[in-house]
Amino acid sequence: MIGDSVGNAWPRVTFLIPTLNSAETIDECLKSIFESEYPPGKIEAWVLDGFSDDDTVTLAAKFPTRIAQIKGNPASAYNAVIGSIDTPIVALVDSDARVSRTWLKTLVSTLKSSRADAAGSQIRSWSRGSRWSRAIGAELEVRYGGLPRKLERIATTCMIIKTQTLNEVGGFDTTLSTGYDAALGYELNRLGKTIVFNPEAEVFHLHRASLQGYVRQQYRYGQDSVLLVRRWPKALAGDAVTPIWMTVQPLCLFSVGVATFLMVLFPQLSGLFAIAIALGTLTLGLTWLGLAVKVTLKSRGASTFLMTIAIQLVRAEAWTMGILRGAAGVAASSLSSHGNLSNDPK
Numbered sequence: 001m002i003g004d005s006v007g008n009a010w011p012r013v014t015f016l017i018p019t020l021n022s023a024e025t026i027d028e029c030l031k032s033i034f035e036s037e038y039p040p041g042k043i044e045a046w047v048l049d050g051f052s053d054d055d056t057v058t059l060a061a062k063f064p065t066r067i068a069q070i071k072g073n074p075a076s077a078y079n080a081v082i083g084s085i086d087t088p089i090v091a092l093v094d095s096d097a098r099v100s101r102t103w104l105k106t107l108v109s110t111l112k113s114s115r116a117d118a119a120g121s122q123i124r125s126w127s128r129g130s131r132w133s134r135a136i137g138a139e140l141e142v143r144y145g146g147l148p149r150k151l152e153r154i155a156t157t158c159m160i161i162k163t164q165t166l167n168e169v170g171g172f173d174t175t176l177s178t179g180y181d182a183a184l185g186y187e188l189n190r191l192g193k194t195i196v197f198n199p200e201a202e203v204f205h206l207h208r209a210s211l212q213g214y215v216r217q218q219y220r221y222g223q224d225s226v227l228l229v230r231r232w233p234k235a236l237a238g239d240a241v242t243p244i245w246m247t248v249q250p251l252c253l254f255s256v257g258v259a260t261f262l263m264v265l266f267p268q269l270s271g272l273f274a275i276a277i278a279l280g281t282l283t284l285g286l287t288w289l290g291l292a293v294k295v296t297l298k299s300r301g302a303s304t305f306l307m308t309i310a311i312q313l314v315r316a317e318a319w320t321m322g323i324l325r326g327a328a329g330v331a332a333s334s335l336s337s338h339g340n341l342s343n344d345p346k
Contacts, residue, residue: 010039010042011089013038013091013104014045015033015044016045016077016091017033017048017094019047019049019052019060019095020056020095022054022056023052023059025095025096025206028098029094029097031063034063036104036105038108043104045063045066046067046068050069050071050072073174074180075174079174082171085163088162089163090160091104093203094156097158097206099203099204102201103121106198106200107121107198107201108160116194116196117162117165117193119161120155120158120195120196121158123137123202124141124202124203124204124205125138125206127204129207131307132211133206133208135308135311136207137207138298138299139311140205142291143291145298148197151241152185152239153186154241156180169184169191173231175227177220178221178224179221179235182228182232182235183228183232186232186235215317216318218322219318220322222318222320222322222323223323223326224322224326226326226330249312249315249316250319252284253280253284253320256277259273259277288308288313289309292308292312
């Protein structure tokens, strides 16, 4: 048990909430934080705004928060204020999420009892979302529902971490627009730090409202994953949050595409290429089918099955295209740097 009846022993916590045109959700996000079952006066919050052009800042100013407008990605925004934090714990929550009333108490208790350096929670769907939003959330819930007690990394929308630990690792990798949470986790593990998972703590996330929006998001994830893998090759092998059966899907899809193209160019080898296509398609199909069945059984909605298949299909395609675009960008940058070095006067 932490704290007495008035909460004197509960540690102070600073929330960091990155925002960009988050007027639709920031009010409920902050309301959920300040209405938590946590001692009054023990919660502080920074709203890290990327120069929104809607009412995000105006709405956030109604709460007892500090507001900083910072250019750059969320990782840059986090790092800009970490040095100003004087609470022993930092809580990371996205602006399109709201925490349960017991989320903070549960994770702080978990952090203390496990003697871990960071802790994460279950992510559930924000009920007001569209059908696609809820379907995306249902798929994520099933994956998060099977996470082990100790994790290699966790999303920054459902995480608390000791401030000292965050400073020890040097904050976040600002070169990553996405995937900086994975990089943080890998760095924590490299230094022997521990992240624990408690499914009893819950964050409710508002996922992309349409399939098109989800495709754009996943394309960016694929593109940025190239930089992540360059820094952390272990990301290719997957982890508990994004298992290897997910990370190999772009390779399977790319292989199917290449084999199809080669079968047209070299019809005399069509049998060999047909086998490659069949194996790749079968691997993808069985993987998508298995997860869709799990999600459907949990949600008990027949329409969820087809939506989960569609989500996995477009995610694999978006990741594949994003990876190709990211790889092309890295190659072009490397060639440019090599050319500049070759032209330097000796």
